[in-house]
Amino acid sequence: MSRIRPIHPWPLRLMHWLNAVAIVTMIGSGWQIYNAAPLFPLTFPARVTIGEWLGGAIAWHFAAMWLLVLNGACYVAWGIASGHFRRRFLPLTPRAVITDALLALRLRLPHRNGSYNAVQRLLYVGVLAFGVLIVLSGLAIWKPVQFAPLAALFGGFAAARYVHFLAMSGIVLFLVVHLILVALVPKVLWPMIAGGRLTEAGQ
Amino acid sequence: MTVLLTRRSMVGRALAIGSTSLLTACNFDDLQHPDLADRVLRVMSRWNDRVQEALFDPTRLAPTYPASAITRPPRFNAYYDISDVRVVDGNAWRLDLFGAISEKRAWRLEDLRTLPQESQITRLICVEGWRVVGQWRGVPLGDFLRRIGADTRARYVAFRCADGYHSSIDMASALHPQTILALDFLDAPLTPAFGFPLRLRIPTKLGFKNPKSLTALGVTNEYPGGYWEDQGYNWFSGS
Structure with missing residues (x-):
């Protein structure tokens, strides 16, 4: 017996696109805020930033943070409760990651809709970890007095800015890889919008 | 009193890319006419004021230094x-x-x-x-x-x-x-x-x-x- 179910159930698709809006807004406004006091000899060009000036960028950043955090919390709760994390992300072994990475580099790693290879699993778990890191370091920068213990965990306010930047870099790197993969295997895009259909053998 | 949060909002910019002609009537530099994005950001900023008032601990001291x-x-x-x-x-x-x-x-x-x-x-x-x-x-x-x-x-x-x-x-x-x-x-x-x-x-x-x-x-x-x-x-x- 077999049954048909979507590749991506609707809560996942909804949260994915809400997250896309939140992340793009957070990164664009974050770059504008960064430009006001750069940590490195590097600033972001105005055409890729959001908010026009520091006040506008902060307003966007502190508005979108609620979407990012609430949506992210829903995703984590749903991922655990529905078994999505367990089914899609586990098991995750270094050996499998190396095997699949080598296959991918030779463009020999087939894509199966509805199932993640070990490299994908590592990327998704990794970007989730960066997501937690960017929220916690962001809270430390926002409230270095009220959340002093959290700020201390990152080595203080100034160090938390570097951690926040590092986590952003990790997420941007993920997005670059994510978008390249979608461009290489465009059939994965539609299921993230409409759900797609996955036929699987019955248990 | 209206507050202008973004002189040209992200929404405005996204629209501007698609249809500049539609926007000639809009003026994102006018303090008296904040666009939708400005209004949303203002509401969120007020909300963040309230959250910060709730988070504020009147007995917690800011760090002091030598x-x-x-x-x-x-x-x-x-x-x-x-x-x-x-x-x-x-x-x-x-x-x-x-x-x-x-x-x-x-x-x-x-x-x-x-x-x-x-x-x-x-x-x-x-x-x-x-x-x-x-x-x-x-x-x-x-x-x-x-x-x-x-x-x-x-x-x-x-x-x-x-x-x-x-x-x-x-x-x-x-x-x-x-x-x-x-x-x-x-x-x-x-x-x-x-x-x-x-x-x-x-x-x-x-x-x-x-x-x-x-x-x-x-x-x-x-x-x-x-x-x-x-x-x-x-x-x-x-x-």
């Missing part, structure tokens, strides 16, 4: 260049009081100096992201408010400055033990660039909430806003 941590030379910051700093005449200067205060007589500099003083070495974090450590000494604002018979159940304490700058803070932050009306900086009277003769020093808020060269202090229940706050900076801006 003298060796003091940033030298100190960093000047204002909405104008250091060469445009206005010099206040200390002899003619008065601190005017207004609003819900029972003893509204103006204060002279030497009278403020007779009040008990408190010294602190604390960190000032700028909204831009940089920070400096400095030493300030002055009159705890809470003591001063009680001395002048201010209604400490009022919501806001407002400040006006000699250079046209103005700002305001919530009463809970005003009564925080580290919130002082500073007279001295780095063990000497404030210099014009750093707020002579009197400035607010509040280490539980961002730098722009530390107005310099005060000329008036008021207590009110009506939202006073501020120089940067009126342009879109978050009002509470607590640390």
Whole structure:
């Protein structure tokens, strides 16, 4: 017996696109805020930033943070409760990651809709970890007095800015890889919008 | 009073890419006509004010530092260049009081100096992201408010400055033990660039909430806003 179910159930698709809006807004406004006091000899060009000036960028950043955090919390709760994390992300072994990475580099790693290879699993778990890191370091920068213990965990306010930047870099790197993969295997895009259909053998 | 948060919003920009012609009637630079994005951001900023008021712990102290941590030379910051700093005449200067205060007589500099003083070495974090450590000494604002018979159940304490700058803070932050009306900086009277003769020093808020060269202090229940706050900076801006 077999049954048909979507590749991506609707809560996942909804949260994915809400997250896309939140992340793009957070990164664009974050770059504008960064430009006001750069940590490195590097600033972001105005055409890729959001908010026009520091006040506008902060307003966007502190508005979108609620979407990012609430949506992210829903995703984590749903991922655990529905078994999505367990089914899609586990098991995750270094050996499998190396095997699949080598296959991918030779463009020999087939894509199966509805199932993640070990490299994908590592990327998704990794970007989730960066997501937690960017929220916690962001809270430390926002409230270095009220959340002093959290700020201390990152080595203080100034160090938390570097951690926040590092986590952003990790997420941007993920997005670059994510978008390249979608461009290489465009059939994965539609299921993230409409759900797609996955036929699987019955248990 | 409307607040413009983004002179040209992201929504506006996204639309502009697609259809410039549709937008010729819209003017994102008009303070009186904030677009949808401006309104949403304003609502969210007010919400963030409330969240920060709830997060604020009146007994939690901002970190203090040893003298060796003091940033030298100190960093000047204002909405104008250091060469445009206005010099206040200390002899003619008065601190005017207004609003819900029972003893509204103006204060002279030497009278403020007779009040008990408190010294602190604390960190000032700028909204831009940089920070400096400095030493300030002055009159705890809470003591001063009680001395002048201010209604400490009022919501806001407002400040006006000699250079046209103005700002305001919530009463809970005003009564925080580290919130002082500073007279001295780095063990000497404030210099014009750093707020002579009197400035607010509040280490539980961002730098722009530390107005310099005060000329008036008021207590009110009506939202006073501020120089940067009126342009879109978050009002509470607590640390």
